[in-house]
Each structure stands twice: as C-alpha cells, then as structure tokens.
Amino acid sequence: MPIFHFKQLGGENQTKRKAISVAQRSLEDFQPAQEKQSSEWLSSIKVIENEVNNQIRSFQHYIREIKDSSIRFEELTKMFRLGEISENIYRVLLEELSNDLSPSIEEIFRIRENLELLKARAKIEWAKEKVSISGFEMKEARKISGENVYSREIYSPVNRWQEIISKIDSALLSLTFEEELSIIERYLLITREKNISERSKNFEEAKRICQQRLNILSEKWSAVRRDKINQIMDLELKASQLRDEIKEIEVRFAVGEISKNTYESKVSVLQGSLRKMEKEISEIRGYIDEIDLKIFRISELLGKLNEKGK
Numbered sequence: 001m002p003i004f005h006f007k008q009l010g011g012e013n014q015t016k017r018k019a020i021s022v023a024q025r026s027l028e029d030f031q032p033a034q035e036k037q038s039s040e041w042l043s044s045i046k047v048i049e050n051e052v053n054n055q056i057r058s059f060q061h062y063i064r065e066i067k068d069s070s071i072r073f074e075e076l077t078k079m080f081r082l083g084e085i086s087e088n089i090y091r092v093l094l095e096e097l098s099n100d101l102s103p104s105i106e107e108i109f110r111i112r113e114n115l116e117l118l119k120a121r122a123k124i125e126w127a128k129e130k131v132s133i134s135g136f137e138m139k140e141a142r143k144i145s146g147e148n149v150y151s152r153e154i155y156s157p158v159n160r161w162q163e164i165i166s167k168i169d170s171a172l173l174s175l176t177f178e179e180e181l182s183i184i185e186r187y188l189l190i191t192r193e194k195n196i197s198e199r200s201k202n203f204e205e206a207k208r209i210c211q212q213r214l215n216i217l218s219e220k221w222s223a224v225r226r227d228k229i230n231q232i233m234d235l236e237l238k239a240s241q242l243r244d245e246i247k248e249i250e251v252r253f254a255v256g257e258i259s260k261n262t263y264e265s266k267v268s269v270l271q272g273s274l275r276k277m278e279k280e281i282s283e284i285r286g287y288i289d290e291i292d293l294k295i296f297r298i299s300e301l302l303g304k305l306n307e308k309g310k
Contacts, residue, residue: 044125045160050166052118056171057112062174066183069101073186098190105187106202109209112172119168126161130154177224181217181294184210188301207305214298221291228284235281242274 080090102118175183188210191203246267253263 028290045157045164048118048122048125049119049160049164052115052122052168055111055114055118056167058176059108059115059171059277062108062111064074066101067179068106069097069104070182070186073095073101074113098193102187102190105183106206108175108183109213110202113209114215115168115172119165122161122164122168126158126165129157130162177217177220178291180213181291181298184213185298185301188298189306192301192305207302208299211302214295214302218295221295225288225291231285232281235277235284239277239281241278242270246270246274 070141073094074091076085076090079085080087083094150287187206213307249263249270250267252258253260
C-alpha cells in the first residue's frame with residue numbers, strides 16, 4: 001500500500017513537470033518573436049529619432065543666427081536714419097549682413113521641409129503601430145506575463161512615435177507666425193537687390209518654399225484675422241456701453257441726483273476702463289494692418305521676382 005501511494009505521488013509530480021515544461025516552451029517560443037519585433041521597431045525609431053534631433057539642432061541654430069542678424073539689421077538702419085553713418089558705409093555693412101543672412105534663411109527653409117517630411121513619416125509609422133495593436137494581442141500578453149511587460153512593449157512604439165511628432169511640432173512652433181513672415185520678407189528683399197547672376201543656386205527652391213509658406217500662413221492668418229475682428233467688435237460694444245454709462249452719470253449729476261464726489265469717482269473709473277479698452281482696440285487694429293501689409297508686400301515681392309526670372 002505505501003508503495004502504491006508513492007507511485008501515485010510520483011505520477012502527479014511528473015504531470016506537473018510536463019505542464020510546466022509545456023508552459024516554458026510556449027513562453028520561450030513567444031519571447032524570441034517579441035524580441036525580434038522589439039528590435040525591429042527600436043531600430044526604425046532610433047534612425048528617425050537621431051535624424052529629427054540633428055535637424056532640430058540645426059533649425060534652432062539657424063533661428064538664433066537669423067534673430068541675431070535681424071537685431072544687427074535694425075541697429076544698422078537706426079544708425080543710418082539718425083545720421084550716425086554715411087550712406088556708403090550703410091550700404092557696405094548692409095551687403096555684408098545680407099550675404100551672411102541669406103544662406104541661413106535658405107537653410108531654415110530646407111530644414112523645415114526636412115522636418116515636415118520626417119513628421120509625415122513618423123505619423124505613418126504611428127498610425128501603422130496603432131492599427132497593429134489588437135485586443136487579442138493585449139489579452140494574450142497579459143496571460144503570459146503577470147507584470148504586463150508585453151502590454152508596455154506594444155504601446156511603447158506608439159508612444160515613441162507620438163513623442164517624435166510632438167518634438168517636431170514644438171521645434172517648428174518655436175518660430176512664430178510673425179517671425180516667419182519677417183524672415184520671408186527679409187530674404188526676398190535681400191534677393192531683390194541682387195542681380196540674377198549673384199543669386200544663390202538654391203534661390204529657385206527657396207522662392208518656391210517662400211510661396212508655399214506664404215500660402216499656408218495666409219490661410220492661417222485668414223482664420224486669426226476673423227477672430228481678431230470679432231474681438232474688436234466685442235470690445236467696441238463694451239466701449240459703447242461704457243460711454244452710455246458715463247453719459248448717464250453726467251445726466252444724473254446735472255439734475256443733482258448724485259454729488260460731485262460720487263460723480264467724479266464713478267466717471268474716473270469708467271473713463272479709465274474706456275481708455276484701456278480703446279487702447280486694446282487700437283493695438284488689435286494696428287496688428288491686423290501690420291500683418292495685412294506684410295503679406296501684401298511679400299506677395300508683391302514674389303510677383304516681381306517671378307517676372308525678373310522669366
């Protein structure tokens with residue numbers, strides 16, 4: 001009897017060992033496939049990540065250069081207007097600054113195109129990875145790993161691609177709407193002063209990008225402009241209400257309904273609010289006029305350069 005019991009226990013242990021062995025083989029078969037998949041997407045992401053980081057560093061470098069040059073341009077123009085330097089000196093220094101600035105602007109245009117291309121590629125990979133995640137994969141992964149390691153692995157490519165897209169967006173937005181318009185105008189003004197033979201070999205490509213960016217910025221400006229006009233209308237309505245309140249207080253004071261101190265106190269507060277509102281309206285109108293004029297000048301410059309190039 002004891003011998004039979006020992007054999008029964010031995011049989012149970014053997015069955016357990018077989019079950020464990022089968023589970024281990026399943027896990028071993030699964031892991032190499034996962035390691036291969038992980039290795040493939042990691043390699044793909046790292047290549048694009050490195051390229052994105054290099055392009056962003058260059059983009060930021062040229063933005064700094066252009067901003068520094070713009071400050072020097074403004075100072076040079078100020079000195080000339082104040083009569084601190086002669087016209088000859090002004091023209092010599094202007095040409096030097098222009099020669100330094102023009103290649104930097106062309107590089108900005110080129111790098112922007114590269115970043116837009118990398119962003120498009122990252123979006124395609126992001127969409128592909130997102131679609132590949134199925135409920136079945138997640139369910140099976142949780143069965144095999146109590147810590148949901150594979151679950152994190154599946155989501156990791158999606159997150160990494162999203163991070164790359166966000167990084168590119170952040171870099172491109174570091175150049176504001178107004179700054180980009182100013183850079184395009186400055187480049188076209190510099191180019192206009194040069195003979196066709198003096199223009200860089202990248203000019204035609206840069207001009208194409210200028211036109212493309214102007215179209216995009218103009219479309220963006222149309223939406224912003226509508227919002228600004230609506231903002232002005234709201235402020236003008238509030239300003240009109242304030243004027244009516246001031247008139248009402250003046251009438252009440254005139255008929256002796258309120259004292260002079262009350263009148264002066266209320267009018268002073270209302271007039272202060274009205275002045276602030278009128279200033280805001282004036283600033284918004286000035287901003288609209290400035291951007292409208294800048295877009296018009298750029299369009300005109302592009303038209304003239306296209307005529308000269310024919």
